[in-house]
Amino acid sequence: MEALATRAWEAVAGLYAGLRVTFRALVGRKNTVMYPLQKVNVAPRWHGLLALPVDPETGSDKCIICFQCERVCPDRCIHIEAGGKGKDRLLTRFDIEMDKCCYCGLCVEVCPTEAIVFVPHYETSTYNRANLVYDLDDLRRAAPKEPIAHGVVAMRGRP
Amino acid sequence: MSWALVERLRERFPEVEPFPREAPHEAGAPVGRPGRHEARGPTYHTPGAFVPAARLLEVARVLRDEAPFGLDYCSFVTGVDRPEQDLVEVVYHLFSMDERHELLLKVRVPRRDPRVPSVSALWPAANWHEREAYDLLGVVFEGHPDLRRIMMTDDWEGHPLRKDYVYQEPRWLVDLGAQRQREIEGLRLGDRA
Amino acid sequence: MALRTEELMLNMGPQHPSTHGVLRLVVTLDGENIVDVVPDIGYLHSSVEKMMEYRTYLQNVALADRGMDYLTALANEEGYLLAVERVGRIEVPPRARYLRTIMLELQRLSSHLVWLGTWGIDLGATTVFLYCFRERERILDLFEQATGGRLHHVYFRPGGVYEDLPDGWTDRVLAFCDEFLGRVDEYHELLTGNPIFLARVQGVGVLPRDRAIAMGACGPVARASGVDFDVRKAFPYEAYGELAFDVPVFQEGDCFARYRVRMEEMRQSVRIIQQAIAKLPDGEIRSKVQVNVKLPRGEAYARTESPRGDLGVYLVSEGEDAPYRVKIRAPSFSNLFALTEMMRGWKVADVIAILGSVDIVLSDVDR
Ligand code: SF4
Numbered sequence: 001m002e003a004l005a006t007r008a009w010e011a012v013a014g015l016y017a018g019l020r021v022t023f024r025a026l027v028g029r030k031n032t033v034m035y036p037l038q039k040v041n042v043a044p045r046w047h048g049l050l051a052l053p054v055d056p057e058t059g060s061d062k063c064i065i066c067f068q069c070e071r072v073c074p075d076r077c078i079h080i081e082a083g084g085k086g087k088d089r090l091l092t093r094f095d096i097e098m099d100k101c102c103y104c105g106l107c108v109e110v111c112p113t114e115a116i117v118f119v120p121h122y123e124t125s126t127y128n129r130a131n132l133v134y135d136l137d138d139l140r141r142a143a144p145k146e147p148i149a150h151g152v153v154a155m156r157g158r159p
Numbered sequence: 160m161s162w163a164l165v166e167r168l169r170e171r172f173p174e175v176e177p178f179p180r181e182a183p184h185e186a187g188a189p190v191g192r193p194g195r196h197e198a199r200g201p202t203y204h205t206p207g208a209f210v211p212a213a214r215l216l217e218v219a220r221v222l223r224d225e226a227p228f229g230l231d232y233c234s235f236v237t238g239v240d241r242p243e244q245d246l247v248e249v250v251y252h253l254f255s256m257d258e259r260h261e262l263l264l265k266v267r268v269p270r271r272d273p274r275v276p277s278v279s280a281l282w283p284a285a286n287w288h289e290r291e292a293y294d295l296l297g298v299v300f301e302g303h304p305d306l307r308r309i310m311m312t313d314d315w316e317g318h319p320l321r322k323d324y325v326y327q328e329p330r331w332l333v334d335l336g337a338q339r340q341r342e343i344e345g346l347r348l349g350d351r352a
Numbered sequence: 353m354a355l356r357t358e359e360l361m362l363n364m365g366p367q368h369p370s371t372h373g374v375l376r377l378v379v380t381l382d383g384e385n386i387v388d389v390v391p392d393i394g395y396l397h398s399s400v401e402k403m404m405e406y407r408t409y410l411q412n413v414a415l416a417d418r419g420m421d422y423l424t425a426l427a428n429e430e431g432y433l434l435a436v437e438r439v440g441r442i443e444v445p446p447r448a449r450y451l452r453t454i455m456l457e458l459q460r461l462s463s464h465l466v467w468l469g470t471w472g473i474d475l476g477a478t479t480v481f482l483y484c485f486r487e488r489e490r491i492l493d494l495f496e497q498a499t500g501g502r503l504h505h506v507y508f509r510p511g512g513v514y515e516d517l518p519d520g521w522t523d524r525v526l527a528f529c530d531e532f533l534g535r536v537d538e539y540h541e542l543l544t545g546n547p548i549f550l551a552r553v554q555g556v557g558v559l560p561r562d563r564a565i566a567m568g569a570c571g572p573v574a575r576a577s578g579v580d581f582d583v584r585k586a587f588p589y590e591a592y593g594e595l596a597f598d599v600p601v602f603q604e605g606d607c608f609a610r611y612r613v614r615m616e617e618m619r620q621s622v623r624i625i626q627q628a629i630a631k632l633p634d635g636e637i638r639s640k641v642q643v644n645v646k647l648p649r650g651e652a653y654a655r656t657e658s659p660r661g662d663l664g665v666y667l668v669s670e671g672e673d674a675p676y677r678v679k680i681r682a683p684s685f686s687n688l689f690a691l692t693e694m695m696r697g698w699k700v701a702d703v704i705a706i707l708g709s710v711d712i713v714l715s716d717v718d719r
């Protein structure tokens with residue numbers, strides 16, 4: 001009988017200790033974000049979407065067509081082609097297959113002119129795999145090709 | 160201190176051949192450049208020895224049970240395929256939990272028919288590691304209680320970590336992939352973009 | 353009249369949520385008692401060792417990060433790079449060593465939090481999961497600020513780390529550490545005092561010391577069985593030799609001991625982080641190593657203490673810009689083998705408690 005009473009007391013005490021923690025969390029600071037309606041901010045170093053942003057001074061990107069990023073990429077997902085000679089050398093193709101990219105950032109690291117950078121986007125999912133191949137225009141635009149989450153927000157946010 | 164252990168092992172078993180000792184590193188040698196190192200043999204940073212396959216069990220038993228060795232822990236068993244020498248090196252890493260010393264054992268076996276006695280009776284931990292080496296490199300461990308493939312499926316062909324291994328997609332997988340692709344295209348998912 | 357009984361073979365997994373991934377356990381039961389357990393693995397095998405033979409040393413950092421244990425990306429990088437640096441005799445500047453230490457310990461915290469949370473769910477304590485993930489989220493935010501990645505960082509490089517810390521990062525880490533110690537006490541309050549939890553884990557799944565060594569158990573599992581071995585203490589790497597911390601060791605070898613080892617390890621990790629930040633030296637963060645570095649011929653076995661145990665990388669270089677052979681000695685692989693030993697003789701209801709207490713990650717088991 002004695003032992004049963006002790007065990008019952010222990011069970012109640014354990015339950016009480018647990019509920020105290022729960023209660024503290026209940027009245028404490030909120031930790032969640034209503035995601036598609038509210039966006040979270042990402043850190044400046046965020047490995048998000050790759051881009052070749054346009055330099056406002058020259059009106060073009062800073063790529064000097066050195067092929068270093070293509071060579072260092074572990075997934076071999078960057079494809080560069082260039083035409084012309086010397087000063088007239090021109091990028092004819094700069095494709096990144098974002099479905100293969102593992103966001104390792106090695107291409108950003110080796111680029112001598114900081115032409116290729118990460119931009120803080122994280123909603124790059126799409127309905128079609130073909131939309132994950134980013135060509136030169138997409139990369140210069142530095143934005144996801146198919147902003148799906150907007151659709152979600154519009155629907156959920158309707159009053 | 161573990162190199163001293165290798166010496167003790169050699170005293171005990173003269174046919175054991177210690178790894179060539181690490182040449183002291185010349186100060187100022189460029190980092191990560193082969194060049195001068197190339198002519199030399201490989202540098203062994205972890206102490207160990209080559210053991211003939213026929214003596215392996217005997218050596219292993221002494222290493223586990225007798226002072227000063229007392230290597231009671233088997234970290235891993237694996238293999239290195241060396242087609243140009245027509246060899247497979249079976250590598251054992253042993254460690255002593257009490258003395259804190261370690262030892263690598265290497266057994267060289269012919270590539271065509273690699274067979275070594277299993278040490279899983281001495282170190283039960285070697286059981287799965289030997290299965291893995293069998294699966295990925297095709298080394299046969301004689302006397303192993305349960306030598307089956309562990310990583311690949313039971314009907315897999317070839318041993319993937321061999322240097323000359325070529326992956327070929329089985330016919331059924333190719334057909335299935337094509338079928339899936341046709342189904343997905345039928346859904347016309349991308350048109351929404 | 354004697355009842356006719358026979359043994360029952362029960363398949364758990366590979367799609368069982370409590371097996372923490374795609375693990376299949378073939379359990380032989382005699383009534384409720386476990387007669388034998390045969391884990392069947394390989395569903396997640398990704399052939400990292402083979403892929404590493406075709407990539408340069410730098411590219412392999414990204415691969416080690418992703419291809420192995422997905423909860424401890426930095427610990428994987430560390431294991432791989434330690435072997436590379438040993439073979440290539442690459443120096444790591446002091447500041448980089450401290451940065452790595454801080455990151456590794458944060459990684460340990462985040463990994464143990466996932467373990468505690470998921471184990472809590474296994475045992476029916478769902479709230480613990482939410483609390484653990486709340487704290488883990490803050491660690492991931494800290495990682496994100498410093499490395500740019502939340503789970504996969506690719507932050508370490510041969511001979512150092514990629515970037516220096518952002519401004520004010522260490523203060524945020526210290527603030528988190530202070531708060532976190534209180535949180536660990538909170539978890540203790542939730543679990544250790546709970547009689548239901550105790551009844552499910554205390555004395556369950558005992559692994560004696562000699563069996564733990566023979567079966568190759570490592571890390572917290574071995575330390576809960578009385579094996580006083582921690583690579584950070586026995587073979588100090590990075591800055592661990594210069595920092596004071598204790599290695600918790602318990603003799604009981606049951607699930608509760610494994611729980612206590614990890615809880616204590618979290619406290620010690622906080623201690624290491626605080627010391628490392630206080631001692632953080634200035635200076636270089638990366639020694640000069642070419643992008644496609646070629647290592648001299650040689651081979652080395654480097655061992656590190658990943659959150660799951662003794663993570664070793666055996667690297668053979670033949671003077672090329674890619675490794676000739678990499679063998680990853682995964683801690684989960686060895687611990688999972690010891691599982692059979694722990695489970696024999698217990699009830700089928702204990703399978704989940706024991707499996708969770710071992711803390712396996714299937715991508716680490718299969719590689
Ligand atoms: S982030 Fe890594 S995987 Fe992606 S494109 Fe750059 S180098 Fe390739």
Ligand code: SF4
Nearest residue numbers: 063064066067069111
């Ligand atoms: S590394 Fe930079 S400059 Fe060179 S090709 Fe790539 S993006 Fe252009």
